[in-house]
Amino acid sequence: MKQWKKPNTISMLAMLTVVLVSTLAVTLFKNRIDVADAVDPTQPTVAPTPIPRAWEARQTAAEHRSAEVVPLVKEVLKETPAQRRARFGDKVPQIEDIEYSYFLLNNPIIEKEGNLYGRVRFMHKKHAGILKDCFICHHHRAADPKAPDISRCSACHQDSFNAELPGRIGLKGAHHRQCMGCHKKWNRGPVGCTECHPKNVPDHTNLVKLPWNPKPTDVTKECLRCHDVQAEEMLTSTHWLWKGPSPFTEGSEKRIDLGKATKTINNFLIHIASNLPRCTSCHAGYGWKEATFDFTDKTRIDCLVCHDTSKTYVKAPLGAGMPDLKVDLVHVAKKVGKPSRKTCGSCHFSGGGEDPVKHGKLNPFLDFHSSSCDIHMGGLGFECHECHKTRNHKISGRSLALPVAEGSRSCEDCHTAIPHQGKALLNHHLNRHTEHIACTTCHNPFYAKCDPSKTFWDWSTAGNKKRKVKKDEHGMPDYDWKMGDFRWENRVKPAYAWYNGKVKRHILGDKINTEGVTVLTEPVGDIKDPNSKIYPLKFMGGIQAADAVHNYLLVPHLFGPGGYLETMDWQKSFAEGMKAAGLPYSGQYKWVETIMYIGLNHEVLPKKFALSCVQCHASLRTERSCGRCHQDKHEVDFKNLAFQGIDFKILHGKGRDVQERVESTYYIGFEKLGYKGDPILFGGRFKQLPLGWRLGSKKE
């Protein structure tokens, strides 16, 4: 026995050595190849990616900082705030001295004791700008005179109880007491746990008990075992009902029945009636293929489409919300967690049938780590729910294109109404703008940044199987014989309009404009309305069918058996569609032009790519100094101020087709918005700016 065993052990050892050596050799060899690749001068230099990597640095740096543990300051200088201020004299630290404007509040010190919640994003500079006194938070300094006067929280606050320093509270306590204490005291800012933190979802691997190959509804039943309350909440949500309160739709403020499920109509795929299994493949439920779908059946809720973290869950395209048969539901169910860009995007990125068609500002690129498409999601890794705060499965946020809203979100919720912090001259001027123009007007100067978006859809030309499909300059087809003509656009300059938050909405059954274009959604607002601001909007044009007798828009039956895509027969399609929509069809149709406006609140660019002053105020281009309005100060670099902002030249160099906008002025077009001209020359909407007088008097 012994003798047999010995050679075996030896041979195993030998084999192990061989394996190890060969692995090592392969690794070394591979590394060599990599190195050789990197320095090979014969290779042509590949054009750099259009994504400037440096944009992500802020997030990486913040992550890095939050992972550091600095040495503990044991002794602090005991002085009163007045003494401290006196010590500084007129060298009191200012907002301009801030080194890092953005922090992730987390630390290994906190993590080591476990954490129910994810880290908090802390807008340092914003807080400094509001408080205007660094010493409110940075309340003590180290006794060591060589130490910096202002240090981070974790320099003094570390472990929750240190027997050597019993009076000193720990880092977690310090953060919470400081933040919540101040927010409570001033009745401003969040105090609830999930208002700052995302909650960590416990690992469900061992909690979820499912048989092999369960039905989707079995998965939901398993979820319901613990989450019945959440299911109840879901049953009344707009993501489930596809209808709900429409507080921002003019004339329908009190209604609760508007939505895709009922009367919302658009100029993409028109309406869901008679097209259910296709349209409802994005419904957060299983099997809404007929109008008789039971909206009170909790087991039909699709929990996974939002809560999947495995990134393997997909719905079948024509499946009325059922998952693709290939999905391993047990695996997905065990990996449930917080929704992400990926899960929200699985429906919202592909509005209008497929990726980037509809929104012009939501596209799969947002899931990548790049701020050239969006500073929040791409650059700082925001998940959708971090802004779209959710309570009881009611998700805040609203849209121009859809009436339903369960609360609204705006940039100001985080950035405040005076978002440009600091004493610099420019900030003061920019903050004067925020009453009149939305943040996105400057910070979102063009849309469809990373993907072309459909801006025109002509259904009337559909049906020509012989027509040759051409690819446009973006590589997108200009025609589909089943769906008609399209126009795609890339890096589009938005339309600008006054908008006070209310929307005029055309709903199914409304009379069309027989004289001209029918507007499906339109922002309400006016230059004379103080609540209105200038917003950037996506403009979507279309040609769709209307009933020639009743003069309302028609719902076509497009998908599924007997649908237009199959029969190519409009008469049949309209008859079926209108039957499902519950409106009579006269039998005669005509093609009418429609337009709709879609908001552009995502794809916000980093601040250095916001519009500069001169981009809109052309009159500043010829100025050399601030002298037109102010007593001239020679130390001010006027050019640098007025020209700071997006440089389309750089973007063009990075491969973006924005050439026609290089050197553009009058970007938002004042005349179209109701101004006489550049407000610098002609005055603002409510008051004459002190600066217009020269030109004004010249004119008169």
Added chain:
Amino acid sequence: MEINRRQFFGIAGTMAGGALACKPKKTQAARTLKAPPDPYGCLMDITACVGCRKCEEACNRVNNLPPPQVSFDDPRPLERKRRPVVTAYTVVNRYHTGKRDQRNQLIPTFVKVQCMHCQDPGCVSACIVGALTKKDNGAVHYDASKCIGCRYCMVACPFQIPAYDYHDPLTPKVHKSTFCYHLIIKEGGKPACAVICPVEAITFGKRRQLLGLARQKIKNDPGRYLDRIYGEHEVGGTSWLYISGEPFEKLGFLDLPTRPIPHLTETIQHGMFRYMWAPLSLFAVLGGFMWTFNRKQITGDSEPERKEGSI
């Protein structure tokens, strides 16, 4: 039922009185404080607590208690006064003492309730099989394997803490805070509630040091704290210490004597065993005594909230 019980205990109480009168002095004088020399403790700063119920959540998790009916994120349970029960070893109660802030809103005060881990615990001395023991690290530890289910501890506890598995017919147990005994015996270990507390309202450390810390806090900020450390002397001292800005009587704290409870319970027990009274009457006597004792504390409290608060 209530009246019957009352009558029953009333009679029992008289008997207890008799027993006490028999031989009180000698046993009392013979007894010394049975407290570990350097135990751990927790200092709860009531002025810092925000009532988030995270401590309840953490307690539920480390003790593998059943999931709660209402989520721990939900503030609704704060609407009534609760006591620790079999499924929750610690609870947070909200009190409105009448103080208002600048916006004229009532300022709530939150108090976390759990076993106080008394220095010389009544429950330990009442336990006739030694299922409850006071450990050197301060924890009052319950050993379910020794427990015979007599529930003397429940009657003996001045804070009405131990709860009993009445609905478990096979292996009923007494339930109360464990002081996370299994965690704190390890170096650097802390009770889960102290770890989770977001505002560090709970400080875990050596009791002696915590008393110093509490005194220091009171001294440094006399406007914020009342000059009293609840648990420093109450029933001979407890491992859990509280400091507050509101009078303790308004926050559901019992005004207890500084004498350890065993003085009383043991007096009765010794007295009774001397005369070889039947165990049943022993239970009755003990129960009656403690019941009237606690009752007095409760009814003596001016707060109407106490009514809901008592079990």
